Amino acid sequence: MKLRRLFARFVAAIVLVAVSVFASVLLGVFPGKTIPVLMYHHVVAGDKLEAMKVTPENFQLQMNYLKQHHYRVIGPDEVVAAKKNHRSPYKNVMITLDDGFEDNYTSALPILESCGFKAMFFIVADWVGKPGFMSWDQILELERRGHIIGSHTVTHPMLTEIGLQKAKHEIYNSKQWIETALGIPVHFFCYPTGRFNESLEEMVRQAGYDAAFVTAPGRAHSNSDVFALKRIRVSDSSDAGWKFWWRVAGYYLLAREHKANRMQDALGCRANQ
Numbered sequence: 001m002k003l004r005r006l007f008a009r010f011v012a013a014i015v016l017v018a019v020s021v022f023a024s025v026l027l028g029v030f031p032g033k034t035i036p037v038l039m040y041h042h043v044v045a046g047d048k049l050e051a052m053k054v055t056p057e058n059f060q061l062q063m064n065y066l067k068q069h070h071y072r073v074i075g076p077d078e079v080v081a082a083k084k085n086h087r088s089p090y091k092n093v094m095i096t097l098d099d100g101f102e103d104n105y106t107s108a109l110p111i112l113e114s115c116g117f118k119a120m121f122f123i124v125a126d127w128v129g130k131p132g133f134m135s136w137d138q139i140l141e142l143e144r145r146g147h148i149i150g151s152h153t154v155t156h157p158m159l160t161e162i163g164l165q166k167a168k169h170e171i172y173n174s175k176q177w178i179e180t181a182l183g184i185p186v187h188f189f190c191y192p193t194g195r196f197n198e199s200l201e202e203m204v205r206q207a208g209y210d211a212a213f214v215t216a217p218g219r220a221h222s223n224s225d226v227f228a229l230k231r232i233r234v235s236d237s238s239d240a241g242w243k244f245w246w247r248v249a250g251y252y253l254l255a256r257e258h259k260a261n262r263m264q265d266a267l268g269c270r271a272n273q
């Protein structure tokens with residue numbers, strides 16, 4: 001009898017611990033949680049590369065999920081401030097779209113607006129107005145509707161491969177080009193393909209940007225390094241089910257970093273460099 005009571009207490013203790021851990025995850029109180037910055041490219045149906053697109057239906061489902069679960073969609077200023085202060089406010093998320101595809105205007109914009117969300121659009125200056133890409137007028141309208149425009153270079157090269165002189169042109173001139181075309185200041189930069197190194201980070205800082213975003217989660221940088229803000233790729237395989245929940249819960253990058261670090265240790269190299 002005594003043994004049975006002891007066993008019941010043991011089980012109750014286990015259940016209590018399990019519930020506490022689960023609640024902690026849900027409430028985001030574990031350290032290491034980050035503000036998820038979601039990265040999209042195309043929002044379009046059809047045969048685009050899987051990793052580069054979500055269908056408008058899935059994008060709508062994902063935005064509905066954020067709205068129904070009372071996520072606060074924040075801008076880059078707040079992400080930077082939170083990073084500098086080592087804070088990860090509960091249920092905050094940022095939405096970014098790269099490359100300036102025309103479907104960002106025709107498909108993503110109406111869906112974002114149906115939920116009252118603002119996003120960040122990273123523009124490749126020399127691609128603007130070309131077939132399949134937004135025009136300056138469309139980008140200006142995004143800005144007027146409260147969305148934020150950032151630079152994604154002039155021609156979208158892999159910056160680590162072109163030498164510092166050409167990289168400087170891509171980083172400096174894209175800022176100037178977009179600022180002149182739109183008549184607004186450009187404060188944020190995004191490295192194409194996520195490739196960057198410390199010299200490029202310094203160059204982005206010198207060019208007058210406030211912060212920069214990368215793509216893949218690699219080895220952890222300093223917690224306050226706002227020139228290497230990591231993002232989470234969302235594609236059609238991460239629909240509005242548990243995979244999307246896992247991406248916006250705030251622990252996804254931590255898990256990915258852990259995995260990337262293990263791989264890099266095994267391979268003896270660093271990604272994202």
Ligand SMILES: [Zn+2]
Pocket residue numbers: 098099152156192193
């Ligand atoms: Zn890109």
